[in-house]
Amino acid sequence: xxxxxxxxxxxxxxxxxxxxxxxxxxxxxxxxxxxxxxxxxxxxxxxxxxxxxxxxxxxxxxxxxxxxxxxxxxxxxxxxxxxxxxxxxxxxxxxxxxxxxxxxxxxxxxxx
Amino acid sequence: xxxxxxxxxxxxxxxxxxxxxxxxxxxxxxxxxxxxxxxxxxxxxxxxxxxxxxxxxxxxxxxxxxxxxxxxxxxxxxxxxxxxxxxxxxxxxxxxxxxxxxxxxxxxxxxxx
Numbered sequence: 001x002x003x004x005x006x007x008x009x010x011x012x013x014x015x016x017x018x019x020x021x022x023x024x025x026x027x028x029x030x031x032x033x034x035x036x037x038x039x040x041x042x043x044x045x046x047x048x049x050x051x052x053x054x055x056x057x058x059x060x061x062x063x064x065x066x067x068x069x070x071x072x073x074x075x076x077x078x079x080x081x082x083x084x085x086x087x088x089x090x091x092x093x094x095x096x097x098x099x100x101x102x103x104x105x106x107x108x109x110x111x112x
Numbered sequence: 113x114x115x116x117x118x119x120x121x122x123x124x125x126x127x128x129x130x131x132x133x134x135x136x137x138x139x140x141x142x143x144x145x146x147x148x149x150x151x152x153x154x155x156x157x158x159x160x161x162x163x164x165x166x167x168x169x170x171x172x173x174x175x176x177x178x179x180x181x182x183x184x185x186x187x188x189x190x191x192x193x194x195x196x197x198x199x200x201x202x203x204x205x206x207x208x209x210x211x212x213x214x215x216x217x218x219x220x221x222x223x224x225x
Contacts, residue, residue: 004154034213043116043203043216044155090154098143099168100214102154 002027004093006103013081014111021076021106023091033074034092034100035065044090050074061085081110114138116217118204124223125194133189133220137206144187145214146179147203155203161187194224 003026013019025031032051036044048059055067065076074091086109094100117136125131137144142163147155157171161181169179176194181187191198201221205214 036216041218043218044205044214046213046215049213092154097168098160098162099157099171101157102147104152104154 002093002095002101004091004101004103006089006091006106008106009104010107010109012109012111015083016080019078019081019085019108019110021089021091021108023074023076023103024072025074025091025093026072027093027095029095031067031072031074032094032100033065033067034094035059035063035074035076036090036092036102038088038090038105040087047076047089081108083110083112086110116204116206116215118202118217118220120220121218122221122223124225126225127194127196129194129224131191131194131222133191133202133222135187135189135204135206135217137185137187137204138208138215139185141206141208141215142184143207143209143214144181145205145207146187146189147205149201149203149219158189191222194222196224198222199224 005024034049035047038044048057050057050067058064088105090105091103092100119134144161146158149155159169159179164184176192179189201219203219205216207214
C-alpha cells in the first residue's frame with residue numbers, strides 16, 4: 001500500500017522568507033510524486049511532479065521540490081514567500097498503478 | 113482553453129434521495145478520476161476511467177455509489193439512498209494520459225440533510 005504524510009497541519013512564514021512544506025511517502029517500487037495547491041473554493045492545481053531524472057524539480061510560481069530517496073521525502077520549497085502563496089498544499093504519491101494517494105494537506109500562511 | 117467543469121457546484125439533498133454529479137473533462141483527455149474530499153482531508157480516490165471503461169473502482173465505498181462514462185468524455189457519479197456521511201466535496205480530474213498530471217474541476221459540494 002502507498003501512503004503520504006504531511007506532518008504539519010499549518011506552516012507560518014513571513015513574506016520574503018524561504019518556505020518549506022514537508023512530505024514523506026511510502027510506496028512499492030519507484031515513486032511518482034506530485035504537489036498540488038488548493039485555493040479557497042477552488043479545485044486543486046498542479047504545481048510540480050517528480051517521475052525520474054534530477055532530484056530537484058522546478059514547478060509553477062517559483063516552487064521547487066527535492067526528491068530524497070534515502071529519506072523518502074519530497075519537500076516543497078520556495079526561496080521567497082509571497083502573501084499570495086497562502087493556500088492549502090497537497091502532496092501525492094503513486095506507484096506503477098495510476099491511482100494517487102494524497103496527503104491530508106498543509107495550510108500555508110504567509111504573513112505580510 | 114476550457115478546464116474541467118463540474119455541475120452542480122452545490123447540491124443539497126435529503127437522506128435517502130438519489131443524486132447525480134456531472135463532470136466535463138478537458139477535451140481529448142482519456143483518463144478521468146473521481147475523488148471525495150472531506151473537511152480537513154486530502155482527496156480520496158473513488159474511481160478511475162480510461163476511455164469509457166472503469167479501469168479501477170476500488171475506491172467506491174459501497175454499492176450505493178456508481179459512475180459511468182458512456183462516450184469516453186462526460187462522466188456522471190451516481191449516489192443512491194444518500195446518507196449524511198456522504199456529505200463532502202466531490203472532485204473530478206482528467207489527465208491526457210494514464211496517471212500523469214491531473215487537472216481538477218472546482219468540485220461539487222454535496223450536503224445530505
